[in-house]
Amino acid sequence: MNLMRIQIKTKPSWKQLFFGIVGVNVCFVLFFFIFLLWPLSDTEIPIKEYIEEEPGAEFTITSSKQNLNELVNEYVDHFMKDKDDKYTVILDEHVQLLGSVEAFQTDIPISITLEPEVQENGDLVLYASDMSLGLLGLPEKKILEYVKKELITPEWVEIDPKNQLIYIGVTQMEVKSNFKVKVQSFDLKNDHITFRIKVPNKTLGL
Template structure:
């Protein structure tokens, strides 16, 4: 009978000692940690965004609706394997469907030049320069889009596009056939 009493007291002592050690560790102060200060970023911060045609189609549509909410928008831009512009023009009082397709070419500065690929105006065959001149004079375009009828191209100066935040947009890659679009957002220096 004495043996179990001794073992019981020993076990009780171990439990009490364990409880004291746990309580002692709980109330010990934590080692003081000095947080490392974050590095100050000098210059512009940059972020690369990978996008798909479907996503950009939604963004383009929303941007145009917001930009020209008080004006009738008589065209739509869609990215397929090319940049496609569908719209209507007035000819002798009738609306005629127009479709233009462009090959996008990324410039070194991140802007895009759209080179005319094809043009259809209803069933009429009109010179590309004439149609581009008409579009330039009669379609509501953002101020950072310049139509060059002489060279049958459209210059899209994305860096001049005004965003609500203080960022510049530069295109790195614009491969519509492989749905590989890479855009850089760069914070502008204050």
């Protein structure tokens, strides 16, 4: 005669549930404090280049916020292979970076407001004026540090958490036909954005 084994599944007791929840909270708190105390990484700002140093013809191009906004987001989608539009750049009176990062197997929304400033060589610096990472009350420097770790950027873009800025080395962008680009004006409030395009003589075979 075969004996039948009967397995009885018991529900976890309230003590097990309680200690399980406590354990998750402890892990979250530990991660939070480790993240706060972890030193900020050093950032190397790209060496400034001046397109005037290379002989060639220069042209001025004017753009609207709408046109530039479409171009920037197309580049972001292409470079980051962001088919789901996880990251979006909005040019309004300020520059806004919207997106999300994964933490604890959950997508946490990110919002960063940036103030643009044109550099003397034509590069662009975006100073962070307001940042949020979900409902986490993290210092702004730490938010930008987290974004730096999670966000893939081209070599000519550097995120500097210590100084709370994003440096965009426009003059170091690799453009087809070897054209060189610099920002001449970036006035979002008045929708006045201009670029200087340098066509090197060597590109024309001169």
